[in-house]
Amino acid sequence: MKIPWFYFASPPTFYRLAGWMAPAFFALAALLGAAGLYTGLVVAPTDAQQGEVYRIIFIHVPASWMSMFIYFVMACYGAVSLTFNTRLAAMMARALAPTGAMFTFVALWTGSFWGRPTWGTYWVWDARITSELVLLFLYFGFIALANAFEDPRRGDRAAALLALIGLVNLPIIYFSVLWWNTLHQGSSVKFTGSTMHVAMLWGMLLVALSFWMYSIGASLTRVRAIILERERRTHWVRGLAT
Amino acid sequence: MKPHEFYLWMSYGMTAVALLAEIVALRMRRARSLKRIEEERDLEAQD
Amino acid sequence: MNVAAERLPAEEPAGSFAAAFAWAFSRDVRLTIRHPGETLLVVAFFVLVASLFPLGVGAEPQLLQRIGPGVIWVCALLAAFLSLPGMFASDYADGSLEQMTLSPHPMSGWACGKIAAHWFATGLPLTVLSPLLGLQYGLSGDTLGALAAALVLGTPVLSLLGAACTALALGARGGGMLLALLALPLFVPVLVFGAGAAEAQASGLSAAPHLSILAAGLIVAAMGLPAAVCAAVRIAMD
Numbered sequence: 168m169k170i171p172w173f174y175f176a177s178p179p180t181f182y183r184l185a186g187w188m189a190p191a192f193f194a195l196a197a198l199l200g201a202a203g204l205y206t207g208l209v210v211a212p213t214d215a216q217q218g219e220v221y222r223i224i225f226i227h228v229p230a231s232w233m234s235m236f237i238y239f240v241m242a243c244y245g246a247v248s249l250t251f252n253t254r255l256a257a258m259m260a261r262a263l264a265p266t267g268a269m270f271t272f273v274a275l276w277t278g279s280f281w282g283r284p285t286w287g288t289y290w291v292w293d294a295r296i297t298s299e300l301v302l303l304f305l306y307f308g309f310i311a312l313a314n315a316f317e318d319p320r321r322g323d324r325a326a327a328l329l330a331l332i333g334l335v336n337l338p339i340i341y342f343s344v345l346w347w348n349t350l351h352q353g354s355s356v357k358f359t360g361s362t363m364h365v366a367m368l369w370g371m372l373l374v375a376l377s378f379w380m381y382s383i384g385a386s387l388t389r390v391r392a393i394i395l396e397r398e399r400r401t402h403w404v405r406g407l408a409t
Numbered sequence: 410m411k412p413h414e415f416y417l418w419m420s421y422g423m424t425a426v427a428l429l430a431e432i433v434a435l436r437m438r439r440a441r442s443l444k445r446i447e448e449e450r451d452l453e454a455q456d
Numbered sequence: 457m458n459v460a461a462e463r464l465p466a467e468e469p470a471g472s473f474a475a476a477f478a479w480a481f482s483r484d485v486r487l488t489i490r491h492p493g494e495t496l497l498v499v500a501f502f503v504l505v506a507s508l509f510p511l512g513v514g515a516e517p518q519l520l521q522r523i524g525p526g527v528i529w530v531c532a533l534l535a536a537f538l539s540l541p542g543m544f545a546s547d548y549a550d551g552s553l554e555q556m557t558l559s560p561h562p563m564s565g566w567a568c569g570k571i572a573a574h575w576f577a578t579g580l581p582l583t584v585l586s587p588l589l590g591l592q593y594g595l596s597g598d599t600l601g602a603l604a605a606a607l608v609l610g611t612p613v614l615s616l617l618g619a620a621c622t623a624l625a626l627g628a629r630g631g632g633m634l635l636a637l638l639a640l641p642l643f644v645p646v647l648v649f650g651a652g653a654a655e656a657q658a659s660g661l662s663a664a665p666h667l668s669i670l671a672a673g674l675i676v677a678a679m680g681l682p683a684a685v686c687a688a689v690r691i692a693m694d
Contacts, residue, residue, distance in 0.1 A: 328684060332681075
């Protein structure tokens with residue numbers, strides 16, 4: 168059976184697909200977010216050491232996970248766009264970048280406000296925080312480079328290559344708590360299990376899933392706008408009811 | 410409890426602001442794209 | 457300008473990495489020697505800025521010893537960064553870059569030669585000068601040694617990363633600021649480990665772990681980044 172791998176690589180086809188997918192993902196995000204916040208803020212008990220302020224974890228950890236995951240997906244789309252020379256993969260990479268940057272900022276911000284009551288300082292130059300800040304600048308660099316050229320295809324390719332070069336930062340962020348003595352604690356959540364209280368774990372996981380669904384919804388919405396901008400001279404866009 | 414509430418509010422509050430800002434920005438971007446398409450369509454219809 | 461026309465071997469059908477490397481390296485070094493202004497400017501900037509810090513923070517010996525390695529590293533970083541646009545600029549402007557992409561020699565050879573020439577003109581003078589600046593900060597002998605070793609390992613990585621960023625930003629709007637946004641975040645790990653090596657030595661610990669990571673980074677960068685530079689130049693050429 169011949170599989171039409173590139174069926175959805177056509178902008179008009181994907182535009183329609185994304186059109187009904189995005190609201191579905193936003194709805195999922197809202198449901199999972201509500202469940203996660205309920206678990207985290209109501210069900211989960213007070214922490215023995217940190218009291219109530221530990222509840223920032225339910226935003227901070229999912230946002231950090233998303234900041235790294237979105238960068239990885241963005242780089243994958245970049246690799247696909249360079250390998251297959253498709254427009255749409257590059258547009259998806261562009262669509263992901265602002266959402267990734269937003270989550271990176273949220274991770275840094277919530278981390279800062281969690282650090283003040285627990286470590287005594289809003290900011291410290293430990294390995295993980297520094298490399299997360301570098302990640303934020305990598306996102307900004309990606310967005311800036313992609314928009315720095317007259318020809319958008321040139322911007323697509325250059326930014327995709329930049330995303331691949333910056334991929335080396337991700338293992339540094341992830342393994343930094345293992346390689347250095349930092350203020351950050353080591354991972355409590357691994358694939359084999361977790362040392363956390365079950366309600367805290369589930370709160371984090373539900374909010375992480377919610378952020379994931381939100382990211383998909385947001386990037387699909389954004390890619391629809393990008394498709395409209397880039398393909399505005401085509402018949403199918405001109406024929407769209409506005 | 411009291412001082413801790415400040416940090417919780419700042420964290421959750423900024424997250425809500427960031428999410429809302431992104432959604433608003435998305436709506437504005439879509440509106441801008443559609444407006445641009447309509448303008449170009451009208452321009453072409455004039456010829 | 458005529459160096460390219462004279463030296464590109466038209467009669468050989470197959471190319472070699474070594475030939476491309478030797479050609480690009482010797483050409484760029486010769487051009488640098490003919491116009492030493494840029495290199496001297498980089499060196500002068502390095503020395504000047506490194507000399508500004510004691511004036512600004514006060515000449516207290518202990519403070520200077522603490523900040524010395526970091527300051528010297530940041531100056532080396534900035535000086536290396538400032539010389540980046542010139543790497544491809546003139547070749548891009550007069551079309552020699554396009555000619556080099558059409559050459560039968562493997563492009564990575566040419567890219568490595570160019571990067572090596574850039575390091576020869578910027579990183580190497582900075583490394584050689586760093587002990588002198590270190591003395592200004594009152595750093596001890598073995599700290600100076602660790603600093604120089606870190607610089608000799610780290611500055612080629614800066615040249616490699618810088619070349620990739622410069623190639624990506626060829627012909628882009630936003631010029632120097634865009635290049636800074638691209639290159640400086642990628643420079644951060646090199647800075648952390650490079651300054652860390654000298655600081656470790658200064659506080660009595662061994663600099664070996666930091667130097668090992670710098671060396672590993674240099675190997676990885678030397679293996680992977682020339683290909684990225686070539687890809688970026690090809691992207692710039694269409």
